Amino acid sequence: FLKLKINDSSLSQDAHKVIKKFKHKFKNIYLLVWTTTPWTIPANVAVGINTKFIYGIWENKGNDEAVIILEKDENLDNVKRISGNKEISMSEYIFSGIEGEFKKTEEVLGTELVGLHYNAPFDSLPLVKNAEKEKPNTFHTVVNGSEIVVSNEGTGLLHIAPGAGKEDFDLGKREDLPIISVITDNATYMDGMGEFSGKNAKKHPEIIIDYLRNYCQGEYLLKTMYFKHRYPSCWRCKTELVWKVTHEWYIAMDRKEKLKVKEGKTLRQQMVKTAKMIRWMPEFGLDRELDWLKNMNDWLISKKNRYWGLALPIYECNKCGNFEVIGSFEELKNRAVLGWEKFKGNSPHKPFIDEVMIECSKCKEKIGRIDDVGNVWLDAGSVPFSTYIDPKTKKLSYTSDKEYWREWFPADFITESFPGQFKNWFYSMIAMSTVLEKRNPYNTVLGYASMLGEDGRPMHKSWGNAIEFNEGADKIGVDVMRWIFVTQDPEQNIxxxxxxxxxxxxxxxxxLWNVYNFFVTYANLAKWDSKNTSRSNNNYSNILDKWIISLLNQLIGIVEKSLNDFDSFTAAASIESFVIDLSQWYIRRSRDRVSIRADNQTDKDQCLEVIYEILVTLSKLLAPFIPYLPEEIFTSLTGEKSVHLAKWPITDDNKIDTSLMKQMVFARKLVESGHSLRKEYKIKTRQPLSSAWHSETSNKLENEKVLDLVLQELNVHKWIVKKDSNKFIKKPSVVSKNIDGFEIFLDINIDKDLLEEGQVRDIIRQIQIKRKELGCDLAEKIDLVIPKLNNKYFNLIQRETIAGQIIQGEELKVIRK
Known part of the structure; x- marks a missing residue:
C-alpha cells in the first residue's frame, strides 16, 4: 500500500474545493494506492479512481496526516473486506497494524479527485524526470479509471504504469499519459533507474519495498501484506512473466484505403467482407472470425530479439524517419548500394539479408533493414501467393504473369484446429488475400476442436497425461489412431x-476383422473361388442379401458425397454403422447358410459372393481413412497389388431398396423389444417359444420374409394371424414390450414339447463347446454319447454338430474319430 502525496499546486481548481478545504488542517494528504507488482512502482505516472465511488478522508491523529481511501461503491454501500473468513470494514482492513488512531473526517466524490497532482518516491530518477518533461500536464495526475478500478479489492485507488501493463497502457493512451519503460527484456532495470539499474526486477522484488521502507523514513509506504491473485506465467516452464512496452510494427486495421476518386473502406471492413465469402465448418466458425475481426487491435507483425524467422523487408531511416518496404529480390538488387555480393546466393534470413543496404528515397542516407523478424503468421498468411512456382518459367507465378497461380487460387479446402487459428492462420490468409486480391484465399475451412488427455485436461508431461506420438503409434496402431480421429465430431474436443x-x-x-476371418474360414471350407462367380445381377433370392447389398450401395453414395463435402466424420461414422449392421445382423443371421451342414449350395455360394463383394468394396471405401487393414483384406481377397491403386466403387442405384431397408430397421426394433422381454422374464434365447404378435403402427412391418427373420432371431415358432391377435394379447401368458413405438407380444408359456426342444438346444450348445475344447476343426465329424433323449431329435443334433453315431448314455461325451 503506497502513499502518494497530493501536490498543493493542483488544488486551484474548483472541483477540488473539498480537498482544499481540509488541506490546511493536515500536514500532508496522501492518496493511498495499491499494487500487486511493486517492481512497477518506479514506472508510475498516474492514479486511477472510479468516478462512481465515494472516497473517505481519514485522519491519523498521531502524525497530523490524512489518507484517502475507498468508502462506498457505486451502489452507495459501505465497502467491506474479508480477512480470516470474517467480514471487516474497509478502514480496519487498511489501518490494522498501523501506528496511530485513524478517524474519518470527510467524504469526497470520485469526480472531485480527478485532476489532482501528486509527488511520488521515485521522482528523482532520470527516466521519471524525462516522463515529466515529456507530458507535464498529465504526469502524476489522478485520472478516471472507472473501467478497471473495482470495489471488491484494493483501496479504490489504482497505481497506473502504462509501461508495465495492458490495461494501464490502454488507459494511458486515452488520457495522454507519459510512458515509462523501466525494464529490459530479461526484466533487468534499465539505465536511467539510478541505484536500481542492472538489478533484476523479478529475481529481486524486495529492492523496491526495501527502498520505500528507508526513503524519507518510510513516508510513502503504509504497509505490505500477502494477497492471493492471478498472475501470468509461461505455459511451458511456469516462469513468471512481466509485461513491458516496446516499439513494434503493426498493420493498421482502421485506416481507410486511399482511392483515386473516393475514400475507401478500412482493412477491417474489407476483411469482414472476405470472411463472409468463405464456407465455414462448423458454421459458428464465421461468427468466431467476425468476432475476432470486430474486436482485434492493429495486427502486430514484428518479433523482437529473434534470430530465425521471416526477415521483415522494412528499411527504416534513422536520420529522417522514413521507412520503405522492399517487395522482391529484384527490387532489393536494384536498390542495393552495399552488401549485395555478400548476400547473393543465400536465403533472405539473418545474417545474410542484413549485409544489404539501400539508399533512403527521401534523404539519400544509407539505411539497413530493421532488426525485427516477422510474426510467423505473417509468413504463413502468404502461402496462397508465395508457393506457386510456374513449372515452365521457374518463377513465382504471382509476381510474374499469374497464369499458373490462377489455376490454384483460391484453395478448395484448408483445415486447422480452431481454438487458435481464427486469430492466426485463418485470419492472416484472409488479411493477405484481402489486401492483394479483395477476395477469399480459400473456399472452405474446417476448424476442429482440441485433443485433450483422457482426463479431459490438456496434455502435459508434468501432469502425466501426455502420450508421445511414437509411443502412441506403436502401442495403439496407426489405423486405430486414425479411426479415433475420423470418427470424432470435429466440433467437440477429443x-x-x-x-x-x-x-x-x-x-x-x-x-471388421472377425467378419473377414468368418468369410475366409467358410470360403475355404466350401472351396469357394471368387473367379467362378458373377456378381453383376440383382437377382438375390435371400432377403438378407438384398438388404445388405442395398445398404452397401447406399453407403457408397453417402461416403462419396460426404468426402466431396469435406465431411470425413459423417463418412467414417456411416462406415462404422454399416460394419456393425453387417456383423450383428447379416452375418449373425447368415451363419447357418454357409456352415458345413448347410445343404443349399446355391444359397451358400450367393452368401459368400455377397460377403466377398462387401469386403472388397469396404476396403476401397476405407482406404482413404486407414491404409493398412483394408490393404491386408483387399490384397488377400483379390490378389491385386494394392487397394490404393484400385478404382473407387460406384453406387448402383438399381440395387438400393429403400423400402426393404426401412422394413429391416422396423424388424430390428421388434427384435430389440423381444430380446428385452426374454431378459426381463429370464428366458434364454435357446428356449423356443410358441407364438408372437406385433402391434401395427404407422410404421407397418409387412414384408413376410423380414418377419420370418424376426421369428428366427427371437426363436419363436410362428406369428399369430391378425384375426386372432386381440384374443391372443389378452391371454395371461402373453407379455409385451414397447421400444420406440415398436411393440411385440410373446406367449411365454412353455409346454412339454417346447421345454424338450429347449433342452435339445442346450445339449447342442454343450456339444459345440466340447468340440472347441477338443480342438475339432469345423468340418470334423464326431461321435456322441448323450443322456436319454427322444430320438426324434437325433437328426437335428447330427446336422447341427456334424455328428455320426449317437449313443445314449449317462452323461454327455464327444468322441473324436
Missing amino acids: HFGFRKADETRRKFHLI
Whole structure:
C-alpha cells in the first residue's frame, strides 16, 4: 500500500474545493494506492479512481496526516473486506497494524479527485524526470479509471504504469499519459533507474519495498501484506512473466484505403467482407472470425530479439524517419548500394539479408533493414501467393504473369484446429488475400476442436497425461489412431488415450476383422473361388442379401458425397454403422447358410459372393481413412497389388431398396423389444417359444420374409394371424414390450414339447463347446454319447454338430474319430 502525496499546486481548481478545504488542517494528504507488482512502482505516472465511488478522508491523529481511501461503491454501500473468513470494514482492513488512531473526517466524490497532482518516491530518477518533461500536464495526475478500478479489492485507488501493463497502457493512451519503460527484456532495470539499474526486477522484488521502507523514513509506504491473485506465467516452464512496452510494427486495421476518386473502406471492413465469402465448418466458425475481426487491435507483425524467422523487408531511416518496404529480390538488387555480393546466393534470413543496404528515397542516407523478424503468421498468411512456382518459367507465378497461380487460387479446402487459428492462420490468409486480391484465399475451412488427455485436461508431461506420438503409434496402431480421429465430431474436443484406443479397436477394427476371418474360414471350407462367380445381377433370392447389398450401395453414395463435402466424420461414422449392421445382423443371421451342414449350395455360394463383394468394396471405401487393414483384406481377397491403386466403387442405384431397408430397421426394433422381454422374464434365447404378435403402427412391418427373420432371431415358432391377435394379447401368458413405438407380444408359456426342444438346444450348445475344447476343426465329424433323449431329435443334433453315431448314455461325451 503506497502513499502518494497530493501536490498543493493542483488544488486551484474548483472541483477540488473539498480537498482544499481540509488541506490546511493536515500536514500532508496522501492518496493511498495499491499494487500487486511493486517492481512497477518506479514506472508510475498516474492514479486511477472510479468516478462512481465515494472516497473517505481519514485522519491519523498521531502524525497530523490524512489518507484517502475507498468508502462506498457505486451502489452507495459501505465497502467491506474479508480477512480470516470474517467480514471487516474497509478502514480496519487498511489501518490494522498501523501506528496511530485513524478517524474519518470527510467524504469526497470520485469526480472531485480527478485532476489532482501528486509527488511520488521515485521522482528523482532520470527516466521519471524525462516522463515529466515529456507530458507535464498529465504526469502524476489522478485520472478516471472507472473501467478497471473495482470495489471488491484494493483501496479504490489504482497505481497506473502504462509501461508495465495492458490495461494501464490502454488507459494511458486515452488520457495522454507519459510512458515509462523501466525494464529490459530479461526484466533487468534499465539505465536511467539510478541505484536500481542492472538489478533484476523479478529475481529481486524486495529492492523496491526495501527502498520505500528507508526513503524519507518510510513516508510513502503504509504497509505490505500477502494477497492471493492471478498472475501470468509461461505455459511451458511456469516462469513468471512481466509485461513491458516496446516499439513494434503493426498493420493498421482502421485506416481507410486511399482511392483515386473516393475514400475507401478500412482493412477491417474489407476483411469482414472476405470472411463472409468463405464456407465455414462448423458454421459458428464465421461468427468466431467476425468476432475476432470486430474486436482485434492493429495486427502486430514484428518479433523482437529473434534470430530465425521471416526477415521483415522494412528499411527504416534513422536520420529522417522514413521507412520503405522492399517487395522482391529484384527490387532489393536494384536498390542495393552495399552488401549485395555478400548476400547473393543465400536465403533472405539473418545474417545474410542484413549485409544489404539501400539508399533512403527521401534523404539519400544509407539505411539497413530493421532488426525485427516477422510474426510467423505473417509468413504463413502468404502461402496462397508465395508457393506457386510456374513449372515452365521457374518463377513465382504471382509476381510474374499469374497464369499458373490462377489455376490454384483460391484453395478448395484448408483445415486447422480452431481454438487458435481464427486469430492466426485463418485470419492472416484472409488479411493477405484481402489486401492483394479483395477476395477469399480459400473456399472452405474446417476448424476442429482440441485433443485433450483422457482426463479431459490438456496434455502435459508434468501432469502425466501426455502420450508421445511414437509411443502412441506403436502401442495403439496407426489405423486405430486414425479411426479415433475420423470418427470424432470435429466440433467437440477429443479425449485421447489408450482406453479410447482399446474401445475404438473393439468397436470397429476387431468386428471388421472377425467378419473377414468368418468369410475366409467358410470360403475355404466350401472351396469357394471368387473367379467362378458373377456378381453383376440383382437377382438375390435371400432377403438378407438384398438388404445388405442395398445398404452397401447406399453407403457408397453417402461416403462419396460426404468426402466431396469435406465431411470425413459423417463418412467414417456411416462406415462404422454399416460394419456393425453387417456383423450383428447379416452375418449373425447368415451363419447357418454357409456352415458345413448347410445343404443349399446355391444359397451358400450367393452368401459368400455377397460377403466377398462387401469386403472388397469396404476396403476401397476405407482406404482413404486407414491404409493398412483394408490393404491386408483387399490384397488377400483379390490378389491385386494394392487397394490404393484400385478404382473407387460406384453406387448402383438399381440395387438400393429403400423400402426393404426401412422394413429391416422396423424388424430390428421388434427384435430389440423381444430380446428385452426374454431378459426381463429370464428366458434364454435357446428356449423356443410358441407364438408372437406385433402391434401395427404407422410404421407397418409387412414384408413376410423380414418377419420370418424376426421369428428366427427371437426363436419363436410362428406369428399369430391378425384375426386372432386381440384374443391372443389378452391371454395371461402373453407379455409385451414397447421400444420406440415398436411393440411385440410373446406367449411365454412353455409346454412339454417346447421345454424338450429347449433342452435339445442346450445339449447342442454343450456339444459345440466340447468340440472347441477338443480342438475339432469345423468340418470334423464326431461321435456322441448323450443322456436319454427322444430320438426324434437325433437328426437335428447330427446336422447341427456334424455328428455320426449317437449313443445314449449317462452323461454327455464327444468322441473324436
